[in-house]
Amino acid sequence: MRVLDVAGLAHVYPDGHQALYGVDLHVDSGERVALLGPNGAGKTTLVLHLNGILLPAAGSVTVSGMPVTKPNLQEVRRRVGIVFQDPDDQLFMPTVRDDVAFGPRNLGVRGAELDRRVLEALDQVGMVEYVDRPPHHLSFGQRRRVAVATVLAMRPEILVLDEPSSNLDPASRRELADILRSLDVTVLMVTHDLPYALELCPRSVVLSGGVMVADGPTRALLTDEELMRAHRLELPFGFDPRNVPVPEGG
Amino acid sequence: MGAGHGHRLHYHGHSPVHRAEPHHKLLALVGFVLLVVATPGDAYPFFAGYLAVLAAVVARSGVPPSYLLKRTVVELPFVVFALIVPFVSRGPQTEVWGVTVSEPGLVAAGALLMKGTLGVLASLLLAATTEPHDVVRGLERLRMPAPLVQILSFMVRYLDVVGDEMGRMRTALASRGFTARNPRHWPVIARSAGALFIRSYERGERVHLAMLSRGHAPGERA
Incomplete structure (x- = not known):
């Protein structure tokens, strides 16, 4: 089933700057897809269209058959869960519990069901024991995991992660990868961390200059030197995707 | 991150004062401050009484008095103002340690210092025994x-x-x-x-x- 369908999406900012020039992207249920691209390619602009924070100047975004338009916003925002890059932007409530409850509460969930959702989401990211702690007492990696839980609590159909591995130490980065692999949810992951994309996402797409320039198996894209060079994508020193065993296909 | 555990003004504990409902503590604080402010500046026995009540609550809370006293430095600007008042006020003059000062000014300064210190100590006690987000919850309960x-x-x-x-x-x-x-x-x-x-x-x-x-x-x- 098609969870996400973006067709001919164009966006012009109010100051006249055009960020997207007809982007096509589709993600099927159960897929994990990496969205790659250099800085300024329009990745964030694209992400903000997926749940209707920005509305398209042209083209369309459809989530599980529902077009992203003003009347559908509430349901679209339940279906598309965005985890922002800086967990301090996402976690604004006094305690972890309140924060994870924020989304479901906006959807009208109350009482015992709300508690159950909160604990379930925190359990999925291994943070149940921190439920009554203030977010600013947690480590950065823990805050990122709680940020993921705040979105999981809304039972999204697709999880959109903006730079999930940024600022994480290697252990936290690996823990987060384990968590993401264990989730039974469709994932679109925006990242500059190409080894992370290879590890987690069998398929990748490349956005550059406001258009989709590539879509294919992650390993094939990362070993396409011409494509990589043309779009300012670079692998870390000494990293060769050909020598990496990849868990699931790719 | 830098903040460590609890807030800088908060003193961790499990006393009855810590456990009291935040909105009760807020009401008590506001009541206490209004009472202190409404008391005439020269009713010294009353101020002694207020201080005794406050000291009793501090003792019950288990917050070390030195912890509160150190944090009363926020009052410093008012202290400076209070110290200036006797020199700039008008009215009958009197002599203290060989310095001529205004008598009503002296009384006013004393009242300002006493009322200010009591208010600041009571507020610090609330902050020391209540987590910031509980204060916010208390205000919510009070229909803010x-x-x-x-x-x-x-x-x-x-x-x-x-x-x-x-x-x-x-x-x-x-x-x-x-x-x-x-x-x-x-x-x-x-x-x-x-x-x-x-x-x-x-x-x-x-x-x-x-x-x-x-x-x-x-x-x-x-």
Whole structure:
């Protein structure tokens, strides 16, 4: 089933700057897809269209058959869960519990069901024991995991992660990868961390200059030197995707 | 992060004062402060009584008195003002330690100091025995308008984040040899304050986006 369908999406900012020039992207249920691209390619602009924070100047975004338009916003925002890059932007409530409850509460969930959702989401990211702690007492990696839980609590159909591995130490980065692999949810992951994309996402797409320039198996894209060079994508020193065993296909 | 456990004003404990409902403590504080302020400035036995009550609550709370006293430095500007009053007030003059001062000024200064100190100590005791977000909850229970409660809870949440950011900016300035001693450097401080303001404003926008993304509908209570 098609969870996400973006067709001919164009966006012009109010100051006249055009960020997207007809982007096509589709993600099927159960897929994990990496969205790659250099800085300024329009990745964030694209992400903000997926749940209707920005509305398209042209083209369309459809989530599980529902077009992203003003009347559908509430349901679209339940279906598309965005985890922002800086967990301090996402976690604004006094305690972890309140924060994870924020989304479901906006959807009208109350009482015992709300508690159950909160604990379930925190359990999925291994943070149940921190439920009554203030977010600013947690480590950065823990805050990122709680940020993921705040979105999981809304039972999204697709999880959109903006730079999930940024600022994480290697252990936290690996823990987060384990968590993401264990989730039974469709994932679109925006990242500059190409080894992370290879590890987690069998398929990748490349956005550059406001258009989709590539879509294919992650390993094939990362070993396409011409494509990589043309779009300012670079692998870390000494990293060769050909020598990496990849868990699931790719 | 830098804040460690609990807030700087909070003193961890499990006394009955710590456990009391935040909105009861808030009401008690406001009542106490109003009572102190409404007492005539020369009713010294009453002030002694207030101090005794306060001391008893402090003792019950288990917060060391020195912990509270150290934090009364916030009162310093008022102390300075109180010390000036006897010298600038009019009315009958009197002599204290060989210095001629105004008598009503002296009484006024004494009243200001007593009332101020009692109020500050009581407020510090509330802060020491109540976590910031519980204070916000207490205000909510007391039917403070929701937008104000939200603003306060955001302030509580982001005070440390912005404080850390300011600390990092200060470290970065100092690492490039900046010292704030020379008045010629003040524009730099003004510019960092501006940068901090803009960063906080932008953070506010990002937080708002994150809230909208989780289905927050403006006008609803968080």
